Amino acid sequence: MPFSSETASTGERAGAGDAAAAHTLVETAADVLERLRARRPRVHCITNTVAQTYTANLLLAAGAVPSMTIAADEVAAFVTGADALVINIGTLDETRRAAIGIAIDAACEHEVPWVLDPVFVDRSPARASFGQALLAMRPAAMRLNQAEFATLSGAAPEPAAIARFARDSQAVIALTGETDLVAGPERLVAVANGHRWMARITAMGCAGAALVAACRAVEPDAWRATVAALVCLGVAGERAAVVSAGPGTLATAILDALFDLDREDLHERARVS
Ligand SMILES: Nc1ncnc2c1ncn2[C@@H]1O[C@H](COP(=O)(O)OP(=O)(O)O)[C@@H](O)[C@H]1O
Ligand SMILES: Cc1ncsc1CCOP(=O)(O)O
Numbered sequence: 001m002p003f004s005s006e007t008a009s010t011g012e013r014a015g016a017g018d019a020a021a022a023h024t025l026v027e028t029a030a031d032v033l034e035r036l037r038a039r040r041p042r043v044h045c046i047t048n049t050v051a052q053t054y055t056a057n058l059l060l061a062a063g064a065v066p067s068m069t070i071a072a073d074e075v076a077a078f079v080t081g082a083d084a085l086v087i088n089i090g091t092l093d094e095t096r097r098a099a100i101g102i103a104i105d106a107a108c109e110h111e112v113p114w115v116l117d118p119v120f121v122d123r124s125p126a127r128a129s130f131g132q133a134l135l136a137m138r139p140a141a142m143r144l145n146q147a148e149f150a151t152l153s154g155a156a157p158e159p160a161a162i163a164r165f166a167r168d169s170q171a172v173i174a175l176t177g178e179t180d181l182v183a184g185p186e187r188l189v190a191v192a193n194g195h196r197w198m199a200r201i202t203a204m205g206c207a208g209a210a211l212v213a214a215c216r217a218v219e220p221d222a223w224r225a226t227v228a229a230l231v232c233l234g235v236a237g238e239r240a241a242v243v244s245a246g247p248g249t250l251a252t253a254i255l256d257a258l259f260d261l262d263r264e265d266l267h268e269r270a271r272v273s
């Protein structure tokens with residue numbers, strides 16, 4: 001269904017326009033990466049204890065500036081001064097729960113775009129309810145894996161269901177895996193980049209959600225920003241795999257590849273359809 005007449009918007013249409021539309025999206029990804037490096041947006045991350053360091057390093061490698069404070073008396077100020085926010089519920093504790101509420105309130109009040117990563121909503125009913133409640137607070141985008149999608153949407157992870165979920169939630173939905181699917185209310189695209197070892201590195205998805213937030217900070221169209229983030233991460237993953245022996249070295253090599261990524265690499269490797 002990518003670029004189908006049902007889902008594509010003007011300029012991103014089916015048929016003969018597919019290649020041109022894909023080319024435009026890769027150009028957008030390259031532009032977004034350039035803007036990240038030039039503008040160095042601040043991204044506040046309320047994320048899990050497993051993901052914190054890798055997420056901060058990935059944001060820095062991409063050009064963004066991370067912060068991670070969860071203290072109740074500081075979160076609002078950090079979010080107000082940030083260009084984007086990511087909310088990740090991977091290791092929920094009382095401090096993070098409180099911080100999430102304060103952060104989203106501040107983001108809404110000050111029009112700071114925010115992105116949701118509903119980690120492990122498939123593992124407990126309480127977490128599923130919390131994930132649903134957060135989604136109802138209207139993130140710009142939500143990045144999640146297949147099990148999390150199935151829990152929140154109640155549907156199988158196929159394109160029509162993802163598109164419907166994006167329409168219903170009014171959020172961009174980025175379902176990641178071997179092929180990433182990114183749906184906005186009227187658009188859907190598949191990004192077939194990345195490497196299977198990426199699934200063997202903890203917090204790769206979490207860091208990807210933070211990169212979506214960073215890209216949204218410099219690209220007002222949340223769907224384009226999300227596609228750009230996942231294309232850049234996927235292409236960096238592929239380039240990194242060439243010089244890696246397994247997940248351990250890949251984790252570091254992705255940071256180097258993202259730091260070094262350019263327009264030519266993106267056009268050479270991006271598989272957007
Ligand atoms: N088999 C795979 N082949 C290529 N890329 C993958 C594969 N599995 C995951 N990825 C990539 O790894 C990143 C994390 O995705 P995923 O593993 O779905 O998230 P999570 O860590 O939340 O489960 C995404 O950018 C995705 O494209
Ligand atoms: C292992 C683990 N446990 C709680 S959060 C977390 C990290 C999950 O990261 P990702 O979903 O990106 O693999």
Ligand SMILES: [Mg+2]
Nearest residue numbers: 119145205206
């Ligand atoms: Mg995850």
